[in-house]
Amino acid sequence: MSLLTAPAVPDTAADERAARLTEAAAAWGERIAQNPASAQLTYRVSGAGEGSVATTIRAGRHEFVVDEPAALAGDDVAASPVEYALGALISCQVVVYRLYAQALGIVVDEIDVQAEGDLDARRLFGIDESVRAGFSDIRLVITLTGPESEERYQELRAAVDAHCPVLDLFANPTPVSSVVRKG
Numbered sequence: 001m002s003l004l005t006a007p008a009v010p011d012t013a014a015d016e017r018a019a020r021l022t023e024a025a026a027a028w029g030e031r032i033a034q035n036p037a038s039a040q041l042t043y044r045v046s047g048a049g050e051g052s053v054a055t056t057i058r059a060g061r062h063e064f065v066v067d068e069p070a071a072l073a074g075d076d077v078a079a080s081p082v083e084y085a086l087g088a089l090i091s092c093q094v095v096v097y098r099l100y101a102q103a104l105g106i107v108v109d110e111i112d113v114q115a116e117g118d119l120d121a122r123r124l125f126g127i128d129e130s131v132r133a134g135f136s137d138i139r140l141v142i143t144l145t146g147p148e149s150e151e152r153y154q155e156l157r158a159a160v161d162a163h164c165p166v167l168d169l170f171a172n173p174t175p176v177s178s179v180v181r182k183g
Helices: 014-034 081-104 150-163 165-171
Strands: 045-050 054-059 062-066 110-119 135-145
Touching: 014 081, 081 110, 081 135, 081 150, 081 165, 135 150, 150 165
Parallel strands: none
Antiparallel strands: 045 054, 054 062, 110 135
């Protein structure tokens, strides 16, 4: 399979999704109740530079490419790092919407999330050190379809906003340490 070909996501019926979400929540709840330390997870991802500025990322048994458009010295063979960051936010939102809809008994038939992020490239290119290097603003538009009232969907949004790990990464400072080693 080419790195540029997305794997097929299997269709999942609403009742199967509900069962899987309920089972996962129960299993994690039991595991954490028995051993609170089991809630502490460490994710490991590695990457190696390729081509002009592309990177092949390995996350568990998965591999994907990150690149830049030609205007940023890339070959434009894949989404850029900031596009993947927005994609990570969108996909985490979908997961947490599904999880909390199930937990709160809120019916959601479909979820569509759109993200826009504003980034000032002057810092990237060393032109203006006073501007932020990352996004200055991110806008999410979440469209939920289903039989619930607007109030119920706003209740769900509040639960998701309070529990989405990737939203938390964007909304709050996270300590990052880095070490450069000579290979």
